[in-house]
Amino acid sequence: MTPSPEDAPGAVIHFRPAEATLRLEPGESLLDGARRGAIPLASSCGGSGTCLSCLIRIVDGPAPEPSAADRRLLSAKLLADGWRRACQIWPREGCAVQVPPRSAAAQTVRALAGNDVRLVPDPTVRTWRIRLAGQPDDPASSLDDRLIAAINRHGAARCQAVDADALRAAAAFAGREPVRLLAALRRGKLVQVLPADRRALALAVDLGTTSIGAFLLDLRRGRTAPLCQAGITNPQQSLGGDIITRLNRAVHDAGQLRQLQRLAIEGINRLAATLCAQAGAAVTDICDVVVAGNTVMAHFLLALPVAGLAHAPFSPLLRGAADLEARDLGLAAAPAASVHLFPAIAGFIGGDHVAALLALETRELQGITLLLDIGTNTEISLLRREEILSVSCPSGPALEGGEITWGMQAARGAIERVTLREDGEPRLQVIDGAPPEGICGSAVLDIVAELLRAGLINHRGRLQPGPERVRDNDHTREFVLVAEAERDAPAIVFTQGDVRAVQLAKAAIRSGIDMLLQAAGLDEAQLDQVIVAGAFGSYIDLDSAIAIGMLPGLPRERFAQIGDAAGLGTRLAALSHPHRAQAARIAQRARYISMAGSAAFQRQFVSRINFRQPAAAGGGGGR
């Protein structure tokens, strides 16, 4: 009997190691149920059955019949041992499910070392230590008047008005006796009052599709190194692993849009609570929040309709910066804290890229600079004096390990570096030295580069038969990194399909670079600097990236990996109003080079699919 969505009888499932129990709803696959219950379970293909990332094992209770697809992919022994893909089963009876570390690993995010930049603190929300006079015996004396007088004692007209929520906070401290307080002001309005021994904080948030990162900052401290930082999986994952799934949910259903908003806010609030606890602060000490995210995430956060982003010409409702108050969103912060959302450049080039561009302000840029932020969409900007040209390339999730058969997040158990010995045997470097569980993005590039170097794939990307580690399944050819016997679990392999995915990704990125150079009338040799930003970009091996042709073959000293530039830019905007204004100018100035439907891009893309450098490639982009 073949399982199907119709047969769902609402079985009770126990998930390990989360130790969470959940009743499946009618028609729900095990994966759908886990998502609804926010149980960590990776699914890089979004449940379409094209990857192996949701592989689990039924360890107690009857294992559902395997699907035809699972039968093709998994050996009889593995099937007998209870291995299935969560997206392929609709259990009818209760069972216990073991989720391998590879899936649960999605919960952790590798922290990037914070770039510590010193700057003159000039934040949007400014703080002043004040001495609030005691309450006099005068019915015409009000608390707001006393607060304004205390603040303006140090500089006339600093404060003209008091927010009602700030006033409520101040009322808790004000009494007959004078008291020392910390007053936080925005544009002449008092927005929060804290005891004098507390710090006024800012929260800088990098709102990503996959994960949310947050940094806690001291508003009076002139450096971008955060007090502390943390990252979590974006809780919106429960409504879809990839952005397209979430977009489709929200396009026709305002309720789903609101739910996506709530989940984003929940995620940010969880981070705020964690970080404040760590810093010995209260969330209401947060007087300013700065958020950078891609355009879709920004729309979700504000619950703005996303229909325009779901189909051509993919134009956003909101491109400019948004300024609102924490209470408008229910953010865990002072109610009147400002919330600043970074401006975007276009539908596919969001505030996170603007933040990365802003981070470049802290560097001495010489000549012509290329900035790449590699991800599912890779944003690339070319900077030449005041000119900024930007493209967005549909590079797909492959480079980050998504939609790679054994792809996983860069977490414990992930293979992060691969070299092939002379005899073709792979040498693996695994995060935390743990037993290998899957392959993360940095190793994906290495594998392709090494297979290419060893001649195991040809210039068209075809895996060559013959060597022991290359085997033909009934459906595909694959390179075995860790055999089934070596780990008593399904073999970790790199398939022909995975090679193809990397080829598409690197072709997209390289064509994006080509397009920018073409628009600027430049040759790639004229690039003075190539700056690779972002979490993924920090961990890749540049030689591998150059070897497969993803990046131009320039001298190594022209390259730099600068880490989490978007995070740095977000922190700069939190600490410095001039930087916030500069971000707006960057977003206005940047010229978006559209590639959708561009015949030139199509030609370029096709010419970049193969691994050899096309004969005229270097100069081909020029005049």
Place this chain on the structure above:
Amino acid sequence: MTPSPEDAPGAVIHFRPAEATLRLEPGESLLDGARRGAIPLASSCGGSGTCLSCLIRIVDGPAPEPSAADRRLLSAKLLADGWRRACQIWPREGCAVQVPPRSAAAQTVRALAGNDVRLVPDPTVRTWRIRLAGQPDDPASSLDDRLIAAINRHGAARCQAVDADALRAAAAFAGREPVRLLAALRRGKLVQVLPADRRALALAVDLGTTSIGAFLLDLRRGRTAPLCQAGITNPQQSLGGDIITRLNRAVHDAGQLRQLQRLAIEGINRLAATLCAQAGAAVTDICDVVVAGNTVMAHFLLALPVAGLAHAPFSPLLRGAADLEARDLGLAAAPAASVHLFPAIAGFIGGDHVAALLALETRELQGITLLLDIGTNTEISLLRREEILSVSCPSGPALEGGEITWGMQAARGAIERVTLREDGEPRLQVIDGAPPEGICGSAVLDIVAELLRAGLINHRGRLQPGPERVRDNDHTREFVLVAEAERDAPAIVFTQGDVRAVQLAKAAIRSGIDMLLQAAGLDEAQLDQVIVAGAFGSYIDLDSAIAIGMLPGLPRERFAQIGDAAGLGTRLAALSHPHRAQAARIAQRARYISMAGSAAFQRQFVSRINFRQPAAAGGGGGR
């Protein structure tokens, strides 16, 4: 058996003519229950048993035993007919209760003719008719950019940012084709977008303790006459008829404070819905809301702690104006509509008085002017060139008919004018010519003035025995306006206690005037104008007010009754930003003359209790 709060068995009560049914909670009097259920039932003394305003009749089911107090106040026949005071019974068995029109009348509020002033429209929220271009085939083109471009086409830099809620509204109209829209902006930010054929509206709210009045205005129309207006009983009445009861509830219980806030917002929202329906508009067409109220009401609206207002020195948390957004309060308006709360002068002189002072800006003021707004607290200001001196007098509710034995709102059935014929027989004028049900404020002044003129009270205020209409009850002497036999219901009387209440009220007001003159170093004869504002002030007979010594005995041409000045001021602030700024200057400039605990005030007050003009009174106030 004497009833007591302990005996409450939760009887089910049916109220007529509201036709509402309610189960009493343990310990709840009939009055308490009616309040909880928001069933209109007057109670001017707040349930303390000192007035007759909650008189009802049990018409079906067993009438509870009368309280000792009710036995003293009501005849055996009336008790047998089922008359009781709602605050004096705790029914143990179900019954039907007839609420006389006098009580139910609290629901209606007499509309004051709107003062129609023309002015150059220069509102805080400005509107522009725009032509929004259709969406081009460009992923870098966003709706916010297109909106900003459309607005700034008519004047550069009018619009710098778009509120997220306004953007959401605009998204509903924007498409491939150009469209004509009405854009509402505040300080360079787009806050609402409407179809071009709609009007952008402002809502001006007079948030009173007893009732809430509201005016709907067209933001582009330069006149203060509203599109429509309405008034309702303040829903906070369900938590206490008078402000002290509500204050006491809120002082120690943040939940009650929030509930008072919710009720105020509910009231405003009900008015907004009614008015918009009447004007053929949607509540989201309201782009600006201006609220004026006394200081306690303002604190309730913002849920600001009121402990400071509940005891000496009665200082408010907030005195300055508050500016927030409709979404902060959940007001029925465009989410980003601004909400402006008038500034106050002191704890007892609130935004409503500032609004009345602002309304004077529309008049030619000559010389020295006195502005009175008579109510439970009477605010009086003395204006001399740029100088403003203000006092608040605890005049009590007597002048408005509250705490007067047969007092009632100025509604159908209320005696509004009284004259005594030569033979001592009263001639009554009743609102709507209905059978008399009670006495409203304007008649209260008349009665005392007429009794004084006829010699039925002496200069100390003592009712003189002898005449047929003056009778001695076992507890008090009273003047019978309508005998029991004349209406087959309890007699409508004016008691010795009522005369005393009026004496206290008029002494308070007159002493306030004395104090202001004293502070200004003026004699009352130097007053060029005495302006009586407010609902009550519009209906009193000035001759009566002068006769009893409440107002100084100046030539009649120096007096003016200007109607609802606070309402006019609120509308001015809605239509004109300069007027809003002027209100802030007035609140800053006004000097509050405190009378609480002032020995000078006490002396003055005592000297003003009697009815004869004290020998040195006129000059006594001078230097």
